[in-house]
Amino acid sequence: MRTRPVAASLAGCTAVLLALMTAPAHAADPARRTLPAGDGWASEGAGTTGGAAADAAHTHTVRTWAEFTAALTAGGSAPRIIRVVGTLNATEGGCEAFEADGYDFARYLADYDPAVWGRDTPVSGPQEDLRAASAAAQGRAVKAYVPADTTIIGVGxxxxxxxxxxxxxxxxxxxxxxxxxxxPLDCFPQWDPTDGATGAWNSEYDAMVVHGATHVWIDHNTFTDGRYPDSSFPRHFGEIHQRHDGELDIVRGANHVTASWNVFADHDKTLMIGNSDSAAATDAGRLKVTLHHNLFTGVVERAPRVRFGQVDAYNNHYVVGSAYAYSLGVGYESRLYAEKNAFTLPAGADAGRILKKWKDAPLTAVDNRVNGRAVDLVAAHNALNPGDTLRTGAGWTPALRTRVDDARAVPGLVRARAGAGKVR
Known part of the structure; x- marks a missing residue:
């Protein structure tokens, strides 16, 4: 057997030791991980690095909502990392902390009961003014504005x-x-008697909003209604007292977003990409979003609903519950590309409901599986809706993908690896 000279061995050991000593201390720190090259639309151009370059002075560990919001504003425009430990509660004082003097929900219900107010005129008057003031106070408290070059990551x-x-x-x-x-729960939803045929309660506050922002990576999070499902809300004026808005909205010229390995659970209006047909000035040519390896479970609709955007949705798993409208919404000027997704539908649910046509726009849907069986989603939709058919051919082919799994493997992969607490 040939052996290396002692001097050479020592030199090799010294080189390894020096490499370890000079390597960045944060090399294995998940808080400094950047989006891999080619991983969806957020990797376009310069890519997405968040706060990976933050120095010690701009690296924060927070345990309360107050500490979190302070960390978002500390240190000017320098890159920052914010590590979240435990659960931050933005409304620990309860709804009472935001109520304007004189606001009384019982009085609000009495004043705007359709038997008294009618259904033809938007509500106005003292209690509506006090409701609006209370809502503004809540908005100031619960909205946290994330600056550029920031990474927010949960610990553990x-x-x-x-x-x-x-x-x-x-x-x-x-x-x-x-x-x-x-x-988030809206403490002060507004009653709109003119919304639809019977009126509706309208609420604010998405869990996350990407508004006009670029290069955003949303990864391994769990979005959920948690302790407050819609089924726990009472009805007033015959309509559910809705206190939730969306889980994630990507709107108003937002661009180059990748959402990967997230769980979206037990929600109604879940994920909207583009919020208005009239927003061409801000949205045309933008809203480029990649959704891959996400789990949508027990959601009613908008997974996502798309306007304008070139949206690449692949390798997602959709587990449909009893309350179900649709999964993929085809909206104004959208260009959706849906490939190798898996859909688990309950008995009796028609695969033609997976796609919902809001406006005429072409899409590509290939190699998707429903309950383990290959299904042409566009053909299924058109068979169910012969008078309102969809067109195929989104007009573009996604290139920014790092891995594409067989749709048959998607349920197991996503179940095992998606959501908070599973960062590798």
Whole structure:
């Protein structure tokens, strides 16, 4: 056997030791992980690095909502990392903390009962003014504005935010990972008697909003209604007293977003990409979003609903519950590309309901499986809706993908690896 000279061995050991000593201390730190090259639309151009370059002075560990919001504003425009420990509660004082003097929900119900107010005129008057003032106070408290070049990451398996709304607005280069985000409750929904045939309660506050922002990576989070499912809300004026809005909205010129390995659970209006048909000035040519390896379970609709955007939805798993409208909404000027997704439908549910046509726009849907069986989603929709058919051919082919799994493997992969607490 040939052996290396002692001097050579020592030199080799010294080189390894020096390499270890000079390697960045944060090389294995998940808080400094950046989006891999080619991983969806957020990798376009310069990619998404968040706060990976933050120095010690701009690296924060927070355990309360107050500490979190302070960390978002500390240190000016320098890159920052915010590590979240435990659950941050943005509304620990309860709804009473936001109520304007004189606001009385019982009085509000009495004043605007359709038997008294009618259904033809939007509500107005003292109690509506006090409701609006109370809502404004809640909004100031629960909206947290995320600056550019920021990474927010949960520590361990039990980190999250309840009652808060992350606002990623008009900034570039943000990463949010490993958080359980319980949908915020609107303490003061507004009654609109003119909304639809019978009126509706309208609420505010998405768990996360990407508004006009670019290069955003949303990874390994769990979005859920948690302790407050819609089924727990009472009815007033014959309509559910809705206190939730969306789980994630990507709107108003947002661009180059990747949402990967997240769980979206037990919600109604879940994920909207583009919020208005009239927003061409801000949205045309933008809203480029990749959704891959996400679990949508027990959601009613908008998974996602798309306007304008080139949206690449692949390798997602959709587990449909008893309350179900649709999964993929085809909206105004959208260009959806849906490939190798898996859908688990309950007995009796028609695969033609998976796609919902809101406006005429072409899409590509290939190699998707429903209950383990290959299904042409467009053909299924058109068979169920012969008078309102969809067109195939989105007009583009996604290129920014790092791995594409066989749709038959998707349920097991996503179940095992998606959601908060599973960051590798």
């Amino acid at each position: 398996r039990n980190a999250g935010i309840t009652g808060g709304s992350l606002q990623i607005r008009d900034v570039d280069n943000v990463i949010v990972r490993n958080l359980t985000l319980e949908s």
